[in-house]
Amino acid sequence: MNVLIAEDSKSYRLLLKAYLDQLGHEVTAVTDGQQALDVFQQQGNALDLILMDVEMPVVNGIEAVESIRTIQQTADIEWTPVIFLSASTDEADLEASIASGGDDYLVKPVSQRVLSAKMLAMERIIKMRQRLIQANSELKALASVDPLTGLYNRRHFERIAHEEIRKAYRHGRNLCLAILDLDHFKSINDGYGHDAGDKTLITVGSAVRAALRSGDLFARLGGEEFGLLITECDHSSIIPVLERYREIIASQSIPLENGDTIQVTTSVGACLLGDSQREDFSQLYKQADIALYRSKHNGRNRVTLSSAGSER
Numbered sequence: 495m496n497v498l499i500a501e502d503s504k505s506y507r508l509l510l511k512a513y514l515d516q517l518g519h520e521v522t523a524v525t526d527g528q529q530a531l532d533v534f535q536q537q538g539n540a541l542d543l544i545l546m547d548v549e550m551p552v553v554n555g556i557e558a559v560e561s562i563r564t565i566q567q568t569a570d571i572e573w574t575p576v577i578f579l580s581a582s583t584d585e586a587d588l589e590a591s592i593a594s595g596g597d598d599y600l601v602k603p604v605s606q607r608v609l610s611a612k613m614l615a616m617e618r619i620i621k622m623r624q625r626l627i628q629a630n631s632e633l634k635a636l637a638s639v640d641p642l643t644g645l646y647n648r649r650h651f652e653r654i655a656h657e658e659i660r661k662a663y664r665h666g667r668n669l670c671l672a673i674l675d676l677d678h679f680k681s682i683n684d685g686y687g688h689d690a691g692d693k694t695l696i697t698v699g700s701a702v703r704a705a706l707r708s709g710d711l712f713a714r715l716g717g718e719e720f721g722l723l724i725t726e727c728d729h730s731s732i733i734p735v736l737e738r739y740r741e742i743i744a745s746q747s748i749p750l751e752n753g754d755t756i757q758v759t760t761s762v763g764a765c766l767l768g769d770s771q772r773e774d775f776s777q778l779y780k781q782a783d784i785a786l787y788r789s790k791h792n793g794r795n796r797v798t799l800s801s802a803g804s805e806r
């Protein structure tokens with residue numbers, strides 16, 4: 495386990511560290527509550543257990559644990575178990591320590607035997623905690639991904655787009671939001687079956703993803719509609735970039751079991767950030783959607799770019 499000891503007495507700190515080293519734990523030892531807080535913030539979920547002295551200079555153990563519990567809630571860190579160490583046998587002190595967010599309370603001096611037994615009990619809890627951290631991170635990843643294509647989903651796309659739009663305005667950079675909508679996709683489903691339609695979505699998705707510039711984002715927004723976020727781009731280069739993606743899709747051949755192949759084209763509607771007024775995601779999306787409608791209306795398999803604010 496990765497254990498943090500916060501203890502101001504040098505001799506006792508070294509003794510505890512020696513006990514834990516013998517049990518095979520990774521130990522970081524600090525001398526006050528503020529240093530314990532700093533280590534907690536640096537290590538986050540990587541820290542398994544804290545042994546916290548109650549009486550310490552600068553920030554005492556109780557104050558440090560109260561802060562740890564607050565940080566935990568805001569910084570997406572799972573509950574990190576804390577064992578308080580105190581010279582006091584007063585039950586009110588034990589009560590206050592647990593109320594502040596501690597999980598156990600040991601009266602000093604603690605024998606190696608008692609510490610080993612407590613560490614064993616904590617290890618069981620920590621294993622559960624690690625399983626929870628793992629499950630949560632898998633759930634988070636799943637919540638961002640479209641299960642059919644493995645691309646990011648609409649939810650993730652919108653979240654990142656909001657952040658990127660904010661950053662682009664802050665740093666005075668341009669940004670392009672594009673919607674790519676496959677043409678006559680219904681006729682692929684109707685003509686070749688739903689599985690062939692699925693295969694088309696998967697092939698198109700992975701072809702564009704493979705061609706993506708790092709820092710840009712491609713996602714399946716739903717059905718046969720994909721979203722593309724191009725960061726740091728300018729007016730003169732954006733059409734060739736979008737044309738390149740359109741051509742990549744048109745050049746895909748999707749082989750079917752009966753020997754046939756499917757080809758598909760895409761219509762693209764895109765929008766650049768406005769220069770004069772601040773646009774948010776939904777305004778940009780609306781502009782890109784209007785441009786997409788033009789691409790469809792003008793014959794499909796083409797790119798239409800609208801500047802935000804110019805086509806309401």
Ligand SMILES: Nc1nc2c(ncn2[C@@H]2O[C@H](COP(=O)(O)OP(=O)(O)OP(=O)(O)O)[C@@H](O)[C@H]2O)c(=O)[nH]1
Pocket residue numbers: 642675676677678679680681683687688689690691692695716717718790794
């Ligand atoms: N195979 C498959 N089809 C899907 C999926 N999601 C949506 N679709 C189908 O995609 C088709 C979209 O059809 P429309 O909205 O009429 O669009 P379109 O045929 O591409 O026509 P245009 O966009 O006007 O060129 C519908 O038939 C949906 O059932 C999916 O996950 N897999």
